[in-house]
Amino acid sequence: MRLSGLRAMLLVTAGLLALGGCVGDLGDSRGVGPGGWNGGPEPIPATTQPVQAAMRRLTAVQYDATMRALFGDDVQVDAELEADTPVNGFVAIGSARTTISPRAAELYESAALRIAESELTDPARRGDVVPCTPSGTVDSACAREFVETFGRRAWRRPLAVDEVTRYVAIADQSATVLGDFYEGLAMATAGLLQSPNFLFRVEIGEEADGRRRYSSVEMASRLSYLIWNAPPDEALLAAGERGDLVDAELLRAQAERMVAEERSRGALRDFFAELLRLEGLDRLPQDPDEFPAMSATIGAAMRESTLRTIEDHLLVEGGSYRDLFTTRTTFVNPELAALYGVEAPAEGEWARVELPDGPRAGLLGQASVLALFSHSHASSPTLRGKFVRETLLCQSIPPPPADVGELPEPSPELPTMRERLQEHRANPACASCHSITDPIGLALENFDAIGSFREQENGATIDPSGELDGTAFADARELGQAMASHPQLTACLVRNLYRYGTGHVETRGEEPTIRDLADAFAGEPELGALMVELVTSDGFRFAGSAD
Incomplete structure (x- = not known):
């Protein structure tokens, strides 16, 4: 899509806000061979020592699923994006080591603008996305309500006050220049869809009781992208916002619900x-x-x-x-x-x-x-x-x-x-x-x-x-x-699922979690139960120190 100079200027404003600071090597680059931990002088610790948290870029499948969750199954995603890169056999690991190249930023920009314009400027489609009716070309209150509700779903967390203010300003400025409220909203939407908060799974953890754990809201995305390969539904996101998902039993209940749903088959x-x-x-x-x-x-x-x-x-x-x-x-x-x-x-x-x-x-x-x-x-x-x-x-x-x-x-x-x-x-x-x-x-x-x-x-x-x-x-x-009947068969499945779910090759400090899961499922492993035990394990719930 070729943008007019005016639209390009407005989108650059949104894009700079969205992608600023998204450079460098993201994710954990440490790993071991395909046979698991390959030895060394130090013994495996008695308890799990999680690795530091890392941001993971949405895979192509997750990007598509997230757009459909936001705009409906009939949204025309058709995004031409850079191909995912498998590392150690899994795109999930590659996504934790991949930053956004200049070419990828252009592709995300083009996809975000095309989808935002298609969904926000079409009267037949925007009714399911925009929760209010504007009173004029510029309506900051309606724009704010949209940014708060849509942004929460797009970023998989509530937006901070300054974040809401920033995107409302984009919507208002764009509406003034373009002479249309929904055109302005489309510019703000395109910015939201280019933000690292949308393109990456921002899971950095929080300090609690002397350990670093993933926050309840972060756990909502960790669960949903593992079990559904899609963003959290309203029930899961609300549970995350209530703080439920740092409680092991409430977390287990959500995981069991999700595994039982048919959409878990796609993942x-x-x-x-x-x-x-x-x-x-x-x-x-x-x-x-x-x-x-x-x-x-x-x-x-x-x-x-x-x-x-x-x-x-x-x-x-x-x-x-x-x-x-x-x-x-x-x-x-x-x-x-x-x-x-x-x-x-x-x-x-x-x-x-x-x-x-x-x-x-x-x-x-x-x-x-x-x-x-x-x-x-x-x-x-x-x-x-x-x-x-x-x-x-x-x-x-x-x-x-x-x-x-x-x-x-x-x-x-x-x-x-x-x-x-x-x-x-x-x-x-x-x-x-x-x-x-x-x-x-x-x-x-x-x-x-x-x-x-x-x-x-x-x-x-x-x-x-x-x-x-x-x-x-x-x-x-x-x-x-x-x-x-091979004794290593199910242990290998556990190891591979752990890599897939956490987005990195296990370290020595994570071997206790893998060992416990492998022991628990050594007999006749049922995959849904294994998934539940994985997401409630220390290796999945906790992160290493940020020091």
Whole structure:
């Protein structure tokens, strides 16, 4: 949108107020490896020592959800913003380390003005946003009522008196220049939507009883963006303003209410989409000449199938995370039904199906996982095994040495991937990594690079047997059973959820919280209950000293 000189001048005034001082590196840059705390001479403390608070920029999903909460689901957000940056696997961590570049400021400015003008100057739309009727071109009382009510929802807290006065002045000045009350209000709104108080989750904490805790109002946003990936509703914001959310039991009651609501499913999907790196399904490299199932739409179908399966199993059915690795239930559209060999639903429809008896089952049998961790022309037991070790079990895999060499090409002597990898591991430099990844990935060799089932490779029968940390298995289905009973499975889920929820990689001082959560959910973890325990933990409620 090209702004007239007059409008640009007014918006610059609002923008300078909004973005002033928003420079520098925000967030905690400390972290440890993917396997969790990696040792050191000092012991892990007996009680949790939280990290310092950090501001987190709204992710693209959160920005969209917040705009919809402010203006309604039919608001045309369509904001062209800078892409989120995952760090340690999560956009939530990246958002705590990302400041606003000059280019990003321009994009936020453009989006804020376009949305504000669209919503405030349209008589059919502004009635749900503006709580009063102006008495003339300039009406400071009405502008003040709007800034107080809308600003509270936009900034997720009540505005201070000087903040209200500042934006009322923008509205009045703009209305005088533009000759229209609602045009002036749009300028003030655009400023509110460019403020760090809107674009960032401002959670800095307060001193109380010798500790630094997140304030009750700050906890409202911490809860809502974790459990709903959206801003607080009126009930939660009001609870924050009353001071309820610094009380553990009142906080628990709100968390239980929120987890039970259907909107918590969206946040669950976002968490697992990031954890499993499902965004990569938009860029599958598989060659359709070699894999006929490959198409421009199959990656999106794989992602939706996996997320529907997780949502159905963990939330709708209330199943445990462990059983997600053995379930034979999944969701298919016609394209995936053909890949899985099950009855297809009508075109454009999805169906819940039971997979036929065989090696395909659970999360590791999902075509999404199998295709993501493959090459363009062949499956990759190494990539698949590395994914299981690092992402699902939180175990560290060292990087390959510089002189690793190439995998042998298929030949009559080495027809299957198992035989070629065995030859590759003859190099001692390769053996250390491959010995802990390949046995897992070879169990999935009955599925090619797109996830189609096969029994042979290059005319030779595939052997999918192997061993996972002392548990032998015969095929992919039994690997799923070994995963379901693995002692580190749920502890890794807890660690990943903690990172996602707090927006940083855990430190040594936070290990007591992670340990307690992992111990409590070592058996049959139910995700909603885990979420409630996370938000009521010391690691989530308290911050480190600001000194």
